[in-house]
Amino acid sequence: MALSKEQIAQRIAQELQDKWYVNLGIGIPTLVANYIPKNIDIDFQSENGLLGMGSFPIEGEEDADLINAGKQTVTILKGGSLFDSAMSFAMIRGQHVQLTVLGAMEVSQNGDIANWKIPGKMVKGMGGAMDLVASAENIIVAMMHTNKAGESKILKSCSLPLTGVNCVKKVVTNLAVLEIKNNAFYLIERAPGVSVEEIKAATEGTLIVEGEIPEMKF
């Protein structure tokens, strides 16, 4: 079975390490916050100017002056802090944030990512994504392996305008966990019940399969 969006988030949460500051993008990445392992400390950074982001407020306690980068009402945890956008991106560019998780429309085997524009169709802008991918030490991309038409989004080279070059090292899709190195996708884990053959068929880029590939564990 291919993973649900929640399961993709759950699998990415296994990558979190103690004492990391983490920036989560909009969509599937936001769900990662629901699955933080119990024995570790993680602080979430929201690039609109918030460290120590908490869950959504209790109904009736929402504050128009406290939102996340997706413009959703949120809360701030005890020990959290607030700052301006220049300070926020100083944290990001200065590599004080250890992990960025974001969505993508396409990734390629050299680590390029495209997620901000479909020429002539959809132009919403890159927001903070270009700053994040240009600077983060660790970038995990959360995405569907194929588009609605069944075409691969795991490519030899991206066809859409790029967000960043040579930056993605790990991809978690509904079918697989992939590592990007040596200009190829290395298959690390399979979604439960999904065969290597199915993953190969859904991957346009070069896929390296070494030895027995384990299933993801939850």
Next chain:
Amino acid sequence: MINKVVKNAHDALLGVEDGMTFMLGGFGLCGIPENCISELVRLEVKNLTCISNNAGVDDFGLGLLLKKHQIKKMVSSYVGENDEFERQMLSGELDVELIPQGTLAERCRATGAGIPAFYTPAGYGTEVAEGKETREFNGKMYVLELAFNPQFAFVKAWKGDTAGNLIFKGTARNFNPMMAMAGKITVVEVEELVEAGELDPNQIHTPGIFVQRIFQGSNYEKRIEQLTVTPKS
């Protein structure tokens, strides 16, 4: 202390003309200068270049100026959530420059800090870097980005005093402090205007030196763009 107070939005926007370049604070609808935007709509100034992280929604924020075709060019990092904006952009009526959010923030900061340009890694190898100078530092590639040159900056703060000292609240701070530094004329509207001396100097986010005009705002709507809550158990 030098007194920066003006009576209202009308007086605060004296000198605003067609064809000018403005900075407007806010992230989404959070921390936007609602009173200044209303006054710009009332003044019917046109051919504006607006530097703002977002472009509002169809019926609020900068969306109000877009609806009246007052904006010629938007400089932003993210412009989703606005159908009229997308229509004007795709039809070519509206010129749009999209730039990475951190680059936008730093360009605003540089403008006010007397720094004409700086190198950032954001956008290297993408269409954002096309035509721009690039340079390698310590084995990594960077793009040269320039400061802006706005005539006015419109800023929203939570509290301010008569000397123009400002305190922001929550994530409504966002781009406001850098834009306050950057305006040739910086206009600030506040939810609460107090006498100089009433704010704790240790808690000031933006010192009054950056502010030319400040006024007590009114009728704040403070609209929430995406209401997300945890149900009461």
